[in-house]
Amino acid sequence: xxxxxxxxxxxxxxxxxxxxxxxxxxxxxxxxxxxxxxxxxxxxxxxxxxxxxxxxxxxxxxxxxxxxxxxxxxxxxxxxxxxxxxxxxxxxxxxxxxxxxxxxxxxxxxxxxxxxxxxxxxxxxxxxxxxxxxxxxxxxxxxxxxxxxxxxxxxxxxxxxxxxxxxxxxxxxxxxxxxxxxxxxxxxxxxxxxxxxxxxxxxxxxxxxxxxxxxxxxx
Numbered sequence: 007x008x009x010x011x012x013x014x015x016x017x018x019x020x021x022x023x024x025x026x027x028x029x030x031x032x033x034x035x036x037x038x039x040x041x042x043x044x045x046x047x048x049x050x051x052x053x054x055x056x057x058x059x060x061x062x063x064x065x066x067x068x069x070x071x072x073x074x075x076x077x078x079x080x081x082x083x084x085x086x087x088x089x090x091x092x093x094x095x096x097x098x099x100x101x102x103x104x105x106x107x108x109x110x111x112x113x114x115x116x117x118x119x120x121x122x123x124x125x126x127x128x129x130x131x132x133x134x135x136x137x138x139x140x141x142x143x144x145x146x147x148x149x150x151x152x153x154x155x156x157x158x159x160x161x162x163x164x165x166x167x168x169x170x171x172x173x174x175x176x177x178x179x180x181x182x183x184x185x186x187x188x189x190x191x192x193x194x195x196x197x198x199x200x201x202x203x204x205x206x207x208x209x210x211x212x213x214x215x216x217x218x219x220x221x222x223x224x225x
Contacts, residue, residue: 027060027145034141038111044134046112051076056107056142064099064220065148067139068108069157069191073122076113081106086193097214105146109161110135132161143182150220151184152213155191162186174212176219187216
């Protein structure tokens with residue numbers, strides 16, 4: 007795995023108890039709350055760190071917090087998160103097996119009247135936040151990672167990675183200990199207009215691939 011600016015040391019898997027792992031995650035979460043690795047913190051309400059099972063078998067990685075997530079300090083609590091939960095339930099992936107997070111931990115936005123409109127993170131911002139994502143991967147040690155959308159895909163597979171070329175496949179990366187599945191971000195489904203049903207079916211199909219892969223990966 008690619009080293010990060012601040013290496014997170016963890017004990018071997020067989021010695022890492024659930025309590026130990028939860029404490030380690032809490033410590034990193036506390037550090038991330040004061041993150042100044044890029045300028046996104048200046049206009050964000052707070053850092054939105056990942057959450058879920060400390061020994062999750064599946065990690066879902068999205069792009070960045072949205073408006074609702076920024077306000078509440080939790081990932082995937084807005085409309086896209088509700089759609090994601092619906093699809094996960096539909097394909098039979100249980101919440102207790104999940105850890106959900108984002109490649110970027112602060113909400114990047116631009117004003118539009120009184121609204122805060124999502125603005126896509128740039129490459130330097132993605133790289134600045136890579137430290138926290140790698141820490142989460144190191145500590146949680148999921149058996150499988152799902153990249154939701156382009157930002158998460160590029161964060162873990164490189165700047166040239168494209169969702170359209172990679173989605174719905176079991177992928178390996180020399181920088182990661184886990185296989186990956188790439189799919190669209192649920193927010194893309196919500197924005198799809200007349201193609202919403204088609205896009206939702208793609209998300210369902212890709213998460214079904216992830217579910218089946220998870221069942222086949224040995225602990």
